[in-house]
Amino acid sequence: MMAATPLLQVRGLTRRYGARIGCRDVSFDLWPGEVLGIVGESGSGKTTLLKCLSAQLEPDAGQVVYATRDEGPRDIFALSEPRRRLLMRTDWGIVHQHPVEGLRMGVSAGANVGERLMAVGARNYGRIRASALDWLGRVEIARDRIDDMPRTFSGGMLQRLQIARNLVSSPRLVFMDEPTGSLDVSVQARLLDLLHGLVADLGLSVVVVTHDLAVARLLAHRLMVMRAGSVVEEGLTDQVLDDPQHAYTQLLVASILHP
C-alpha cells in the first residue's frame, strides 16, 4: 500500500459560493490503494470538496496535486483543459450523488458502460459488449437489461449502472458521492464487497463521501469528518468512530445506533 509518493496531495483547498463557504482550507494526502471516507452532516461541504478534488469545480484557493503516470506530480488546475479531460477519462472514475448526472440517459445501459471502454481506446465490439455484460453482472443488473434505456431503471439500478460505467475502464482513482445511499441493504452489501475486492486486488484508490458511518467503517481506511466546510477531525477509520476526539464527531457517532 505504501508507494514513494501520494497519489493525491491536497493543500489548502477552499471554495466559496458568494458569501457562503463550500469548503475551507482542506489538506490531506491520499496514498495508492487507500480508501478515504468523508463524513459529516448535510451541507457540511462534502460534495463541494469532492467536486473540487475531481476537477468538476474550480476552487478559489489551494492545490490538488495528482501523481500522473507519465509526468509525475502535477497540479490538476495548472494543466491545460484537454490534458485534464484526458486524465479524467483515462485515470479517474466519478460516481455522482445523483446518478443522472453521471449517466447518458439517451443511450442504452450497455452503451453507457461500453462508451467508457471506447474512451480509453477499446475498439473490438464483441469484447466491449462482453465487458459490459460482465460489469452489469457484477453490480447485479440482469443481462437481459443491457439494451434497455436508463430511464426504465429504478433509482438503485441507475446508481449501480453508474458504478459499472465508472469501474469498467480500470481507473486508478475513483471519487464517489454517496454511492450506496439509494440502494437497498442487500445490494449495498454486494457493492461494498465488490469495492473492497477491487481495492484489495487492484490497488484502486477511492475518495468516498457517505453519511452512513457503517459503510465508512467497512470501506474506508481513513476518515475525515467535516463540519461547516472545515475538516474537524481525521484519522484511522475505527479510531475516529470508536474514540472520537472532537465534540462534533462524538455527537455524530452518538446519534447513530450501531456505527
Add this chain to the structure above:
Amino acid sequence: MSPNAVPPAPEFALAVTGLGKQFTLHVQGGVVLPVLSGMNLEVAPGECVALNGPSGAGKSSLLRLVYGNYRAQKGSIRVRHRGQVVDVATATPQKILELRRHTLGYVSQFLRVIPRVPAIDVVAEPARAVGMSLAEAEHRAERLLSRLRIPERLWSLPPATFSGGEQQRINLARGFVVDFPVLLLDEPTAALDADNRRTVMALIAEAKGRGAALLGIFHDAEVREAVADRVIAMRPPAMAA
C-alpha cells in the same frame, strides 16, 4: 561468564510504557473519564499475559490502545514489527494498518464484517491480506473452522445470522488464521461451550509454542490459569488512588 553477569532480558514483542488514557465526553458537558495512567507492561515472544480486574478497570481499553483503535494521551506502545520497533501511540494510520496486517492480531467480542460475505471468506481474508495463495488461505480457514466445530453447512453462509458463540468462533478463526507475532484476546471464550473452550486453550498453547506474544482478558479462571504465564491486576482508576 563473570560471576555478577545477568542473563540478557528476553527481547519484548510488546512494551507498554507510561501509558495514559482518558476519555473527554464533550456530549456530556466535557466530563473527563480517566481510564489508565502510568501503565507499564512487557510481553515476550512465547509468553501469554492475562489482564485481570473488575468490570470497568480498563482491560478492553488497554487492548484497544495496543491495537491502535483508541488513541493514547501519554506514553508509548512499542511493537516489534518485521525487525523494527513501531510505537502505535504515534504511528501514522498507514503504519497501523500495516502492523495489523502482519503483526497484530485482535480477537474482539464483536464480529464486524461486510454483510453477505461467506464465513469461509471472512476467515480466509486476513491470510489473503498477507499474501497467502487462495488455496492456502482457504485450507487454513477450513482447518480452523473444523477445529472450532463450525458445521460445514455454515461455511458458505454469511455470519451475520450466526449465534453469538458461532460469531465468536468466526472471530477466533480470523485471529488464528495468520501466525501473528502479537495476539490480543478480549474474552475469547466468553460465549463458548466446554469443548470449544478447550480448543481455544490448545490454539493459545500452539501460538505460544511458535513464539507469539499474547495479551488477553480471560474471565474464566480455569482458562486463565491454563494459558497465562503471568497475571496483571488492574483496578478502576477511582479505586487506584
